[in-house]
Amino acid sequence: MEKWVAEFFLRRQQNPRVYAPSLLSALKPVDSDDCVKFKITAVLRDISNSLNRGTVDEGMLDLLELLEKLLLQEHSVIMESLRSAYCWTAAECSLRFMWPMTASDGFFGDALERIWKKRIGMLKERESDLVSRELLKWESDLNKAFEEPEIYKKIRETNIRYNAISRLTQLLKEQWALLGCSSLESEARKRLLKCKDPPSASRQRGCYHFGRAGDTIDNTNEELETGREARNGSYRENANDVEEVGWVENPDRVDKVTDQEHEHEPSVSKGDVTVARELKDVLLEIQRLTDLSTMQEKEPGNAMDQSANVTPQHDGENRTEAEDSEGTSSSRRVRPHLPTPEPLNVSPLKKVRLERPRPRRLMKFWTPEEVEALREGVKEYGKSWKDIKNSNPVVLADRTEVDLKDKWRNLFGRQ
DNA sequence: ATAGGGCTACAG
DNA sequence: CTGTAGCCCTAT
Numbered sequence: 419m420e421k422w423v424a425e426f427f428l429r430r431q432q433n434p435r436v437y438a439p440s441l442l443s444a445l446k447p448v449d450s451d452d453c454v455k456f457k458i459t460a461v462l463r464d465i466s467n468s469l470n471r472g473t474v475d476e477g478m479l480d481l482l483e484l485l486e487k488l489l490l491q492e493h494s495v496i497m498e499s500l501r502s503a504y505c506w507t508a509a510e511c512s513l514r515f516m517w518p519m520t521a522s523d524g525f526f527g528d529a530l531e532r533i534w535k536k537r538i539g540m541l542k543e544r545e546s547d548l549v550s551r552e553l554l555k556w557e558s559d560l561n562k563a564f565e566e567p568e569i570y571k572k573i574r575e576t577n578i579r580y581n582a583i584s585r586l587t588q589l590l591k592e593q594w595a596l597l598g599c600s601s602l603e604s605e606a607r608k609r610l611l612k613c614k615d616p617p618s619a620s621r622q623r624g625c626y627h628f629g630r631a632g633d634t635i636d637n638t639n640e641e642l643e644t645g646r647e648a649r650n651g652s653y654r655e656n657a658n659d660v661e662e663v664g665w666v667e668n669p670d671r672v673d674k675v676t677d678q679e680h681e682h683e684p685s686v687s688k689g690d691v692t693v694a695r696e697l698k699d700v701l702l703e704i705q706r707l708t709d710l711s712t713m714q715e716k717e718p719g720n721a722m723d724q725s726a727n728v729t730p731q732h733d734g735e736n737r738t739e740a741e742d743s744e745g746t747s748s749s750r751r752v753r754p755h756l757p758t759p760e761p762l763n764v765s766p767l768k769k770v771r772l773e774r775p776r777p778r779r780l781m782k783f784w785t786p787e788e789v790e791a792l793r794e795g796v797k798e799y800g801k802s803w804k805d806i807k808n809s810n811p812v813v814l815a816d817r818t819e820v821d822l823k824d825k826w827r828n829l830f831g832r833q
Numbered sequence: 834a835t836a837g838g839g840c841t842a843c844a845g
Numbered sequence: 846c847t848g849t850a851g852c853c854c855t856a857t
Contacts, residue, residue, distance in 0.1 A: 778842095778853075779852070779853090781842065781850080782851080783850075784850085784851085801835080804835090819834075820835085820836095820852080820853080821851075823834095827836090828850055834857100835857085836856090836857085837854105837855090837856090838853105838854085840852085840853075842850090842851090843849090843851100844848090
């Protein structure tokens with residue numbers, strides 16, 4: 419149970435203060451297969467924390483490698499997003515040591531040795547899936563940079579950090595989505611579904627992906643209330659959906675569920691209803707407490723109300739609806755009331771027109787090397803200019819994606 | 834993100 | 846002057 423609660427917290431986006439490694443070691447004795455998903459959750463939370471702090475360092479590489487191992491234990495495929503994130507994180511870690519103008523100062527050489535020779539060398543040894551073509555390309559580019567000041571300078575000016583961060587963000591998004599909702603939530607849902615046949619619309623809402631625990635709890639709540647005037651039917655089908663989504667830990671409970679399924683009997687046991695209700699209450703309590711604590715952390719007063727009260731000078735007719743809706747549905751979920759935007763007295767279109775156009779970039783003719791890189795890129799990726807640039811960011815450092823497109827057009831006519 | 838029209842600096 | 850490579854803007 420404590421693991422469930424821990425997992426529930428780890429998946430909440432609003433609770434970034436958890437330190438996953440210590441949590442993992444505290445729960446070490448429990449080391450069944452079920453534990454893998456929990457560990458993945460913890461690692462994802464750590465990656466997320468690190469990203470929130472803006473740190474993309476070698477610790478991040480450790481986490482990504484750990485994530486790969488866990489995914490392998492779980493027999494999942496290693497997705498492109500993980501490889502790409504690893505690759506750009508490794509590049510960013512090397513870039514951190516390129517702050518001197520030249521490669522000669524030792525930091526960069528050390529970084530190459532530590533990250534690419536040792537760390538990635540070990541990945542190669544165990545034939546890890548993290549070793550991608552993209553990664554090998556970076557390895558050769560960085561090694562070249564160590565020898566040639568020109569390439570060093572170009573890489574130094576590339577915005578690798580942005581790429582790394584966006585890839586890590588994408589990775590997190592995918593992985594959270596894969597995990598689905600937490601055990602606590604799916605267990606609660608399963609029990610509720612056993613009580614009632616939910617309205618058909620709930621099929622789409624069967625699984626709530628990453629994070630928004632608030633919504634999940636609210637909806638769980640609604641189903642308890644609305645589903646009370648019962649309806650019989652395809653409960654089995656829905657129960658199966660949930661089975662796939664959640665990961666189940668307690669063997670006793672699993673048995674109970676499957677037993678009942680075999681009986682094809684949507685009967686409601688009284689015990690289950692009370693357990694479901696208790697579970698709901700506990701979830702709501704946790705929700706309330708965490709919301710309170712996060713609110714207090716942010717601002718002592720209620721920021722929403724204040725901003726709603728600050729009305730623009732030319733007030734006049736509008737804005738009575740805010741109070742109306744407040745009065746009629748006091749029992750519903752409280753939503754923030756944002757003030758209606760103040761009309762601009764200057765059209766934004768005009769403003770753009772008046773702004774000084776930024777100066778044209780200096781014209782620079784394409785070098786044969788760049789053209790060759792473009793040709794290779796098109797051969798490999800087709801007309802995905804973005805991928806082409808990413809595949810050879812060093813040679814194509816001075817060219818935007820649009821430039822690539824334009825050059826290709828110049829090479830083969832405008833049609 | 835990409836395609837396509839249009840502009841501008843430059844070579845001849 | 847004209848043609849074109851490179852660059853910019855905007856619609857999709």
